[in-house]
Amino acid sequence: DQQVKQNSPSLSVQEGRISILNCDYTNSMFDYFLWYKKYPAEGPTFLISISSIKDKNEDGRFTVFLNKSAKHLSLHIVPSQPGDSAVYFCAASAISTGANSKLTFGKGITLSVRP
Amino acid sequence: GAGVSQSPSNKVTEKGKDVELRCDPISGHTALYWYRQSLGQGLEFLIYFQGNSAPDKSGLPSDRFSAERTGGSVSTLTIQRTQQEDSAVYLCASSGTNYGYTFGSGTRLTVV
Numbered sequence: 390d391q392q393v394k395q396n397s398p399s400l401s402v403q404e405g406r407i408s409i410l411n412c413d414y415t416n417s418m419f420d421y422f423l424w425y426k427k428y429p430a431e432g433p434t435f436l437i438s439i440s441s442i443k444d445k446n447e448d449g450r451f452t453v454f455l456n457k458s459a460k461h462l463s464l465h466i467v468p469s470q471p472g473d474s475a476v477y478f479c480a481a482s483a484i485s486t487g488a489n490s491k492l493t494f495g496k497g498i499t500l501s502v503r504p
Numbered sequence: 505g506a507g508v509s510q511s512p513s514n515k516v517t518e519k520g521k522d523v524e525l526r527c528d529p530i531s532g533h534t535a536l537y538w539y540r541q542s543l544g545q546g547l548e549f550l551i552y553f554q555g556n557s558a559p560d561k562s563g564l565p566s567d568r569f570s571a572e573r574t575g576g577s578v579s580t581l582t583i584q585r586t587q588q589e590d591s592a593v594y595l596c597a598s599s600g601t602n603y604g605y606t607f608g609s610g611t612r613l614t615v616v
Contacts, residue, residue: 395546423604432508432595432607433547478547491537491560492605496546 392416393481395495404504408466412479412495415460419481423492424453424464427476436477437464469502476500506530508608510596516614517586525581525611529598536579537605538571542592550594553579586615 394413402408410424420441425433439446439453439462446453452465466473476499480492509528517523529536538550549563553573564570568586573579583590593612597605 393546425607430609432597432609433605434607435604438604480547491549491552493549494539494547496544 390415391495392419393479393493393495395479395498397498398496399499399501401501401503402469404471404502405468408464408469408473408500408502410464410466410477410479410498410500412462412464413460414462414481416481416483416493417460418483418485419493421482421484422453422455422462423480423482424451425478425480425494427478427497433478466500469500471502471504474500474502508596508598508606510594510608510611512611513609514612514614516616519588519615520585522582522584523586523613525583525594525596525613527579527581527596527598527608529577529579529596530600530606531577533598533600533606534576535599536573537597537599538579538581539595539597540592541595541610542589547595550581583613586613588615591615 392415423438424436426436427433437448437451437453439455455462476497478497479495482492511526534555536553539547551571552560568584571581591614593610595610597607599605
């Protein structure tokens with residue numbers, strides 16, 4: 390049973406446009422959400438996170454939106470750049486169960502930004 | 505070190521052999537995690553060490569898999585009698601006082 394779902398395996402956007410990456414979760418205990426970015430032959434790197442007490446967190450070109458009632462979050466990248474082409478993983482944690490609790494990851498979405 | 509170090513970066517082994525994968529976490533990080541990514545799949549949780557607590561082994565797929573963390577630092581993931589379905593990228597991560605992980609580059613295991 391997948392608790393974190395990234396239903397679209399891939400997304401292609403034009404450079405300069407907005408990229409919207411979606412993620413759904415089923416476990417209502419999740420209260421902290423993260424996005425990781427992964428290039429080939431490298432480990433995932435942390436991108437941005439959001440706590441369940443917020444509905445939006447912004448960091449430069451990256452914004453994460455959280456809709457708790459829908460158990461849905463999305464990552465917006467504006468403007469998209471060719472260097473953003475990578476696999477993006479959505480992850481969730483129930484930190485109320487304790488700090489450093491394990492993350493549950495989605496399957497990832499491959500973003501391609503066309504020049 | 506500055507980051508999480510994993511070795512070897514690549515490992516090809518024959519079916520039925522045992523393999524050991526090593527992870528050197530960031531110094532001072534109390535939490536250490538092992539995940540694996542099989543082809544076309546997401547990151548699958550394997551095991552989690554937190555300080556001196558008993559590890560959370562709930563993600564280990566079979567009793568052929570085991571892991572230890574010596575002295576609260578270096579960890580070794582051991583797969584006995586490897587099978588072809590064990591082929592994957594094995595990722596180690598460590599975490600300090602914040603809630604994000606720092607991942608290593610992974611070990612790509614191929615069982616032939």
